Amino acid sequence: MWKRGLLDFNIEPCISFSCLTSNTSLDKVSFSDQLLNRAPKHTQHPEMMRQLSLELINNIPSRALVLYTDGSKSDSGRTGSGVYAKAEDGLVFRCRFRNPDNCSVFRSELLAIRETLNFALHFENSDIYILTDSKSSIQYLKNWPEIREKKTGQEVISKIATLSQKSRVCFQWIPSHVGVFGNEVVDVLAKEGNALPSATSSELFTSEISSIHKAKANSAWKNPPTHDWYAGNRPGLTLQSVGTRSAQTALARLRSGHIKSLKFIDKEKTFSSCSCSCPASPAHIIDCIGASARQMWSEEGKGLVELLERHDVMDLV
DSSP states (O other), X not given: OOOSEEEEEEOOOOOOOOOOOTTOOOTTEEEEOSOSSOSXXXXXXXXXXXXXXXXXXXXXXXTSEEXXXXXXXXXXSOEEEEEEXXXXXXXXXXXXXXXOTTOOHHHHHHHHHXXXXXXXXXXXXXXXXXXXXXXXXXXXXXXXXXXXXXXXXXXXXXXXXXXXXXXXXXXXXXXXXXXXXXXXXXXXXHHHHTTSSOOSOOOOOHHHHHHHHHHHHHHHHHSOOSOGGGGSOOOGGGTTOXXXXXXXXXXXXXXXXXXXTEEEETTEEEEOBOTTSSBOOHHHHHHHTTOOHHHXXXXXXXXXXXXXXXXXXXXXX
């Protein structure tokens, strides 16, 4: 529960949410990844960006609920999120929480937005403004019909759809580190969040698991131990794997995301259909066979290969 002042908590496992359908509408939702001046941030003086941001913020209706969000990741892989909210009566709310270790900054931003939506659902304001310095999050949510990731992405969109039934929802990008008070506050909250005790949920995105494993493999190649396998011919992402060459190759493809079902059409990623008629992306294959992303990160991956073979999807990998 939120309360006035400052609240610390660990991010909870994803809760159930209503499924998106072809009838889902976000007509009362706007996504803007630009200020009034469309000039790129790197070409503008910070003071100019600050003035443009304040001009935009000052034009927000006085009765609107304004919320700032941010995500943070330390060099050690600890991640956190923060939310700062200011209600129309002047009450201020702050929230900071720890996310699963090694989750991406992008996902930390989405988790902050998810908590912001949970908070906003308790208010009856006709206008909700969510200000974030993450352009990628706004662009990702703006393309919401294409979101396939269920654990966070579709849940966020579902909450946006619910909130938009009673309020007009505006997502607005603002530049970071230019002296906008709310953004500076939430930046500190996110950094404090990654210093909190461990998160209760340790589930990571498939893409995050893949990135971790690739970094681990790259480190092994740069600093090779004196083991027999170093002289072998195993694929790079399966240095610690055992089993047949085909099993090692399947693991390497799945961990890197470059699986057989992946095709590029007009520079866009597309995937062949799985037996269940869904696009056979790495994340879907993992879900479809009842495995977890963490199994893909395990040292040997033997159990994952057995599941792939049992469900007859090796030809997709």
